[in-house]
Amino acid sequence: MNDLELFQAYRKDVYYLCYYLVHNAADAEDLCQETFVRALQADRSGVERLKPWLLRIAANLCSSHGERRKKGMWKEMASFLQQPRLTHEAADESVLRGEGELELARMLGRLPAKMQKVLTLRYVNELSLPEIAECLDIPLGTVKSRMNKGMQLMRKQLTTETAGKWKGDECLD
Secondary structure, rough: HHHHHHHHHHHHHHHHHHHHOOOOHHHHHHHHHHHHHHHOOOOOOOOHHHHHHHHHHHHHHHHHHOOEEEOOOHHHOOOHHHOOOOOOHHHHHHHHHHHHHHHHHHHHHOOOOHHHHHHHHOOOOOHHHHHHHHHHHHHHHHHHHHHHHHHHHHHHHHHHHHHHOOOOOOOOO
């Protein structure tokens, strides 16, 4: 695979990962660019699976990027998630999907960074568990543990928020 094909094949995956980890479009673009600069300068001859390798570079860059910028995070995320997709779906399905993605992003943002990375790689970048382990350079058991704990925390968030909405007579409205 030549440099252009590598970039075209994985640029969205790298950008989405960076965006979910830093919550800032400009920083995500910079980190995405830096990921490809490093990848294109590196010797790829020994790399068997390019996607996990690239995402590992991106995750490492995001980790070393420093503290996340909180100011304006939700405006950026909402804008990013509401960008039109290349699918042809009904308007109401599009709105529901957008609301669901925004809720997912909000819930992911509340998780510890290690769990957030694993869940983002799994559900946003659609990596398998072994690919996530390779990408983050951690054992497969650790990936499973972080994923399980992250899902438990998200379920707990969801049930807590849902329970708060249906207290007392409000459910009878």
